[in-house]
Amino acid sequence: MSRRIVLAPDSFKGTATAAEAADALARGWRSVAPDDEIVELPMADGGEGTLDAFAVAVPGARRVQVTVTGPDDRPVDAAWLRLPDGTAVVELALASGITLLDPLRPLDAQTLGFGEAIAAALDAGATGLLLAIGGSSSTDGGTGALVALGARFLDGDGRPIPRGGGGLASLAVVDVSGLRTLPAEGARILSDVTNPLLGPTGAAAVFAPQKGATPDEVDLLEANLARLARIVRGGDALAAAPGAGAAGGTGFGLLAWGARMAGGAGAVADAIGLDAALAGASLVVTGEGRFDGQSAAGKVPSEVTARAAAAGVPVGLVAGAITADASGFAASVSLSALAGSGAAAMAEPLRWLEAAGAVLARG
Incomplete structure (x- = not known):
């Protein structure tokens, strides 16, 4: 049975825009589960991208x-x-x-x-x-x-x-x-x-x-x-x-x-229709360049997580580096860990974002 997957990452600052990140995650996911419905909703908090x-x-x-x-x-x-x-x-x-x-x-x-x-x-x-x-x-x-x-x-x-x-x-x-x-x-x-x-x-x-x-x-x-x-x-x-x-x-x-x-991530989520996209979704994937202690303070992952919780949708996290507790996510992938180092992940961010999409699709 096909699933409905929403991809709602922020930009990976300095390496990939939110749109590029969503597209790379989608390619990786489809390489494993081509029949799943993918909804790309790149997010932002009012900053670059x-x-x-x-x-x-x-x-x-x-x-x-x-x-x-x-x-x-x-x-x-x-x-x-x-x-x-x-x-x-x-x-x-x-x-x-x-x-x-x-x-x-x-x-x-x-x-x-x-x-x-x-x-x-x-x-x-x-x-x-x-x-x-x-x-x-x-x-x-x-x-x-x-x-x-x-x-x-x-x-x-x-x-x-x-x-x-x-x-x-x-x-x-x-x-x-x-x-x-x-x-x-x-x-x-x-x-x-x-x-x-x-x-x-x-x-x-x-x-x-x-x-x-x-x-x-x-x-x-x-x-x-x-x-x-x-x-x-x-x-x-x-x-x-x-x-x-x-x-x-x-x-x-x-x-x-x-x-x-109007706030950043919340206003963007309203404007792009994130809540409607989450209705009936099997999973939403969010992410950013670095998931740390500040990520819970109005950043894109916290906004997506809150809305997903209200909709009863599990959340996957992808980040260049994960330095804060990510146990609340259904799954999490660090590009640095996947690539072997932070430098390697930053050198080829789209390659490793695509790989992360595949990892999440395999469950």
Whole structure:
């Protein structure tokens, strides 16, 4: 008797997108059980690969190419995704992501291109927005994106401040009179980050070092973001909101625009119809690059596991490395163990993902 198998992995960051991972797992599974029905639903949590996940999972989704200003002011070929219901998915990593920079620019990188991609979607008639903000290169509080949407950030002489988090030091006035309105269905922010804008768990302290900031630069960026929060109307309250510190404070900027936090993996699961896919399934397979102690905190495997439990569906786990207790899964496969080492698994991730699919199919 054929089974219905749902494949819902996250990306294996740096080695395979979620769509590539799902496809490789499917090939491996079919090599053992060709008669089983395979449903590929690549997942995401709002970070890199979110747009690709939607493109694969939502029938009729259409990618729209757009050239925007990259985080270092050079042109970047990016894209946004039009869903059949008129919603646009816009991914920050494609337009303003850290992988677009070499070297890193902790004070000067900015989110202008992300805002330009949002503006392009609005110009094309998007009725709602899903804004995936993981993978940011900057700590500019989302000011670059808001500039592209019509806001003005000025110094004491009425001149535009320099781009990037460093430029916020001269901020004196925020003019939102020209800021575009939200689309009719609003804008939802996709992110699994719950950090506030400021303080020891804020955007500068936690994330700026990952973007190349020295300790002195972290202090400067913290002060600059605090300055932004004081000047933006209602900024003090917004700065404390969960997720305001996401993507170098881009969460804060989008909240100030009127967008709302929707969570990461949960919102993606809703949008791609994961619950409907699980109905009647024999097994769902999820995974990520590293399954560790943080995987239970809003990451894709925890979201898939929770929904599978509600549907009474067992869960299989595939990860590049498994360093946390995986005894709650019906089966688990470590690519590092399968390949003999982490280096071998990372060198040929699709080969070992395919092998993992075959292992799970054999039971």
